[in-house]
Amino acid sequence: MSVPQYRKAAALTLAAGLGLSLAACSTKSDDSSDAGGKVTITVDCQPVGAQKELLKNWNDDVAAFQQQNPDIVVKSVSVGEQCNNPPDFTARLAGGTVTDVFYGYMTDLTQVLDSGQAMDITDYATRDTIPTWDSVDPALKEVFTDGGKLYGVPVKNYSMGLIYNKALFQRAGLDPATPPKTWPEVRAAAKKISALGGGIAGYSEYSAGNTGGWHFTALLYSQGGQVLTADGKKADVNNPAGRQVLQNLRDMRHGDDSMGSRQLLQWGDLLTNAGAGKVGMFIGAPDATQAIVTQFQGRYQDWAMGPLPGQDGPATATLGGGEGYFFKKGLSPEQVRAGLKWIAFQKLTPGKGQFDYVRAKPQNYPVGLPQPLLFAAGSDAQKQELDLRKANANVDTANFAAFEANPVPIKGEPRNAQAIYAVLDAAMSGVLTNPNANIDALLTTAEGKINQLLAADS
Amino acid sequence: MALTAAPGATRRPGRPTPSPQPTPARRAGRGRRVRDNLTGHTFLVGALVCFAVFSWYPMVRGVVMSFQRTRRGETTWVGWDNYARIIADPSFWTAWKNTFVFTGLALVLGYAVPFLVAILLNELRHATGYLRVLVYLPVMLPPASALFLFKFYAYDPSGAGLFNAVLTALGLPTSEWMQSPTMTMPAMVLASTWMNMGGAVLIYLAALQNVPGELYEAAELDGAGLWRRIVHVTVPQTRLILALLAMLQIVATMQLFIEPLILANGAGTQDSATSVAYLIYQHGFFQNDLNGAAALGVIMLVVLAGFSAVYLRLTARQD
Known part of the structure; x- marks a missing residue:
């Protein structure tokens, strides 16, 4: 072959290769049922390789489920350690690359519906597909319901309280069995803990990456406030409750210097510090202790939890949220049923999957945390699940006794939560970084921005 | 930065003006050029496809999306609404x-x-x-x-x-x-x-x-x-x-x-x-x-x- 012929052959090969790869990219795989009549579903949120035990548990669950249901094939997809990192989740939704059964937060329903990816599963979610369905807390089902239609299945829920480091409490001369019940008590405790020195923050708080707004909302609920007016049309943060939230933080951060010097923290930053024993208190859900231990090298025995404090007494309300699985639009009825059966097996059956406490007990994952509470109070499923939890507890349940014994009414997240949290981040960062921050001005700005967001979204 | 002219691109003085009538030799030359160009263009396909898929298409799609709104899976044309909203963002x-x-x-x-x-x-x-x-x-x-x-x-x-x-x-x-x-x-x-x-x-x-x-x-x-x-x-x-x-x-x-x-x-x-x-x-x-x-x-x-x-x-x- 002459040189020009080689060039021509190379060029044609290149062009053909490109054409083939593009064709391969555009080919939509559709292997929902194979020749043997098996139904295949793809499911995300498989643990990543670094989470060895969790990954093994998941794979064992898949194997056991497929053995029980020989006509179903579950294909697992891992989407990272944080199954719903909002930018990745948005990209998957926008790109149409979500799995058949996909994980999302309770606040994601609007986004999932807007993307046109949500399937109405009202007729499929029954006792036939999910044996414990009637026991699942109706309030949690409601979160995944829109216009009377069900679009998702709840698999985890939480509410916030005050998480505190018992070891630091002890060192600071505080009683680890008696967590602060009011914000003035939190301030006093934070002052004593930060006096230990060594860069320890008595109380720590978020102010970036939307987590600041998330926690502002919880703190506002504790003061009896709400982010939006009852009709959801206006911001309701520029009021005495909102001012009290920021005032408390300013007093601790700049008045007492009890919140550490490094601010603009988001989820991983605060938990990294907590794992390193540099945080006395913060607000969070019980499973934050799991993250501290499994991801940030902390120790279970150091952590305990009380109810969310209020200003002068118990908190008026606390922030609740959770997660669930949605179903991708266009699935066959068999695929939806198969997906529901899988969720039932792995997420909603006492003794199996996430409730397989016998399996979890010797592992480095906590059994005995007070949440999730997926099943309605008094239901059979709840009783079974709580009995198993108690029998296999590997954490000291006394550490969560104060939280469990003093339940605070749970309030859900506002509409358009992530956009509102982004706005409220600025109020949090303002008060935590600027000693002269004007609280009224911060709240007025936040109010204006939220109103603008709501107007644009209506 | 001066560009170097291609060899032979400038006409040398004294050479006869080429005849506009194609001779067999010129026809053969054109055929060669077409073949060469074809090879060149085929090589270019790769780059063009990459630019088209990863640069030009997203740009055009971005412009189109900026005049649309997707809600509940339905995409509608909304004129300049998105621009008005984004400019109104504090x-x-x-x-x-x-x-x-x-x-x-x-x-x-x-x-x-x-x-x-x-x-x-x-x-x-x-x-x-x-x-x-x-x-x-x-x-x-x-x-x-x-x-x-x-x-x-x-x-x-x-x-x-x-x-x-x-x-x-x-x-x-x-x-x-x-x-x-x-x-x-x-x-x-x-x-x-x-x-x-x-x-x-x-x-x-x-x-x-x-x-x-x-x-x-x-x-x-x-x-x-x-x-x-x-x-x-x-x-x-x-x-x-x-x-x-x-x-x-x-x-x-x-x-x-x-x-x-x-x-x-x-x-x-x-x-x-x-x-x-x-x-x-x-x-x-x-x-x-x-x-x-x-x-x-x-x-x-x-x-x-x-x-x-x-x-x-x-x-x-x-x-």
Whole structure:
């Protein structure tokens, strides 16, 4: 072959290769049922390789489920350690690359519906597909319901309280069995803990990456406030409750210097510090202790939890949220049923999957945390699940006794939560970084921005 | 920069004007050219497909999306609504202001410093290889790692931070760095300059080494000092490279994104780090507003295209 012929052959090969790869990219795989009549579903949120035990548990669950249901094939997809990192989740939704059964937060329903990816599963979610369905807390089902239609299945829920480091409490001369019940008590405790020195923050708080707004909302609920007016049309943060939230933080951060010097923290930053024993208190859900231990090298025995404090007494309300699985639009009825059966097996059956406490007990994952509470109070499923939890507890349940014994009414997240949290981040960062921050001005700005967001979204 | 003419492109005097009638030999030549062109064009397909799929299509799609709204899976045409909404966003003007401030500061610091470093390196006679490697080293670090170094090591607001330790040792007041609204931008420019200047230094060095030595000798004989040699010899001789890098730098710095994302965890203290590109990200990926993000992307494209057009016109006139 002459040189020009080689060039021509190379060029044609290149062009053909490109054409083939593009064709391969555009080919939509559709292997929902194979020749043997098996139904295949793809499911995300498989643990990543670094989470060895969790990954093994998941794979064992898949194997056991497929053995029980020989006509179903579950294909697992891992989407990272944080199954719903909002930018990745948005990209998957926008790109149409979500799995058949996909994980999302309770606040994601609007986004999932807007993307046109949500399937109405009202007729499929029954006792036939999910044996414990009637026991699942109706309030949690409601979160995944829109216009009377069900679009998702709840698999985890939480509410916030005050998480505190018992070891630091002890060192600071505080009683680890008696967590602060009011914000003035939190301030006093934070002052004593930060006096230990060594860069320890008595109380720590978020102010970036939307987590600041998330926690502002919880703190506002504790003061009896709400982010939006009852009709959801206006911001309701520029009021005495909102001012009290920021005032408390300013007093601790700049008045007492009890919140550490490094601010603009988001989820991983605060938990990294907590794992390193540099945080006395913060607000969070019980499973934050799991993250501290499994991801940030902390120790279970150091952590305990009380109810969310209020200003002068118990908190008026606390922030609740959770997660669930949605179903991708266009699935066959068999695929939806198969997906529901899988969720039932792995997420909603006492003794199996996430409730397989016998399996979890010797592992480095906590059994005995007070949440999730997926099943309605008094239901059979709840009783079974709580009995198993108690029998296999590997954490000291006394550490969560104060939280469990003093339940605070749970309030859900506002509409358009992530956009509102982004706005409220600025109020949090303002008060935590600027000693002269004007609280009224911060709240007025936040109010204006939220109103603008709501107007644009209506 | 003069383009070299293709061999044979200029007509040599004295040669007879070619006949317009194609001869068999010419026909064979044309056939060869077609074959050659076909090969060339086939090779070009790869690049064209890549540009079409990864650059032009997303751009067109972005413009289309900026005039649409998707709600409940239904996409409708909404005219200029997305533009109106994005301009009404209270962070819109803050983001543009921040971006321009960053670009301005980056021009002062990020543009001048590499040029001066290149001149210094060019003047040195010893250890130049080592110094070049040292200057280029930060470019080899992944940008995220370099910025995390600054975030946790240099900009720690406590006394433990590198910069604050130095300031304390010098008896100067310390700074909150990324936590101070007034220091956010200078701190981001500083990190960005350190991180990126290696590439620019090497390009300047290459340009400087093309400056004929006799020009400096002549200038020295005429009694020119270092400063006058730089102003009257170095700058005019490297003007085209300087102009090109200035434009590239402005276009790059206007797309400021990773610095606020890592150093300031996004918006920074009270939006002090929010850039236009970050606002696009915020709308698109956190606020369920891909259409608004597309509109802001188009606005940014228009601003940058307008800037580039004016710039090219001005520099063309100068040439």
